[in-house]
Amino acid sequence: MASAPVEVFAVCSANAIERSGARSFSLSRIDESGEARPFPIVVVRSHRDEYVGYVNSCPHSGVWLNIGSGDFFTADRAFLRCGRHGAAFEIESGLCIQGPCEGKSLQPIALAVVDGEVCLCGVDLVEEAPPNPFADDAEETMDIMIHPE
Numbered sequence: 001m002a003s004a005p006v007e008v009f010a011v012c013s014a015n016a017i018e019r020s021g022a023r024s025f026s027l028s029r030i031d032e033s034g035e036a037r038p039f040p041i042v043v044v045r046s047h048r049d050e051y052v053g054y055v056n057s058c059p060h061s062g063v064w065l066n067i068g069s070g071d072f073f074t075a076d077r078a079f080l081r082c083g084r085h086g087a088a089f090e091i092e093s094g095l096c097i098q099g100p101c102e103g104k105s106l107q108p109i110a111l112a113v114v115d116g117e118v119c120l121c122g123v124d125l126v127e128e129a130p131p132n133p134f135a136d137d138a139e140e141t142m143d144i145m146i147h148p149e
């Protein structure tokens with residue numbers, strides 16, 4: 001069966017992320033040329049119990065925010081922070097308020113909580129791998145991986 005773009009994509013159970021916590025996911029998305037590209041994201045559940053999502057890429061040099069320790073937050077957990085050079089970002093806006101990329105923002109991702117699931121909206125994700133003539137199990141190949149903590 002051919003790959004089909006999806007409009008809404010359940011990423012995880014809303015309860016799988018604790019309040020003031022975050023989880024990262026390595027997804028694949030379809031770019032403008034129709035190619036599958038890595039799409040690392042982070043989903044944050046704020047202390048106000050809102051879910052926000054960003055591309056997990058620091059605007060300074062593009063590394064995962066949780067590079068190094070694996071943590072996404074400043075010590076007081078008031079801001080997201082980049083593990084490489086310590087840039088701090090507002091959790092609910094993604095704006096960098098301190099660090100080498102001050103004034104720039106994380107790339108936001110539209111999220112919705114539907115039936116207790118955190119869902120991505122409006123992103124063409126790779127839900128199935130392209131047909132592989134050498135594989136006979138190319139049926140369930142959704143590419144979701146949680147980074148090791």
Ligand code: FES
Pocket residue numbers: 058059060061062063082083084085086087099100101
């Ligand atoms: S790579 Fe994130 S602050 Fe430098």
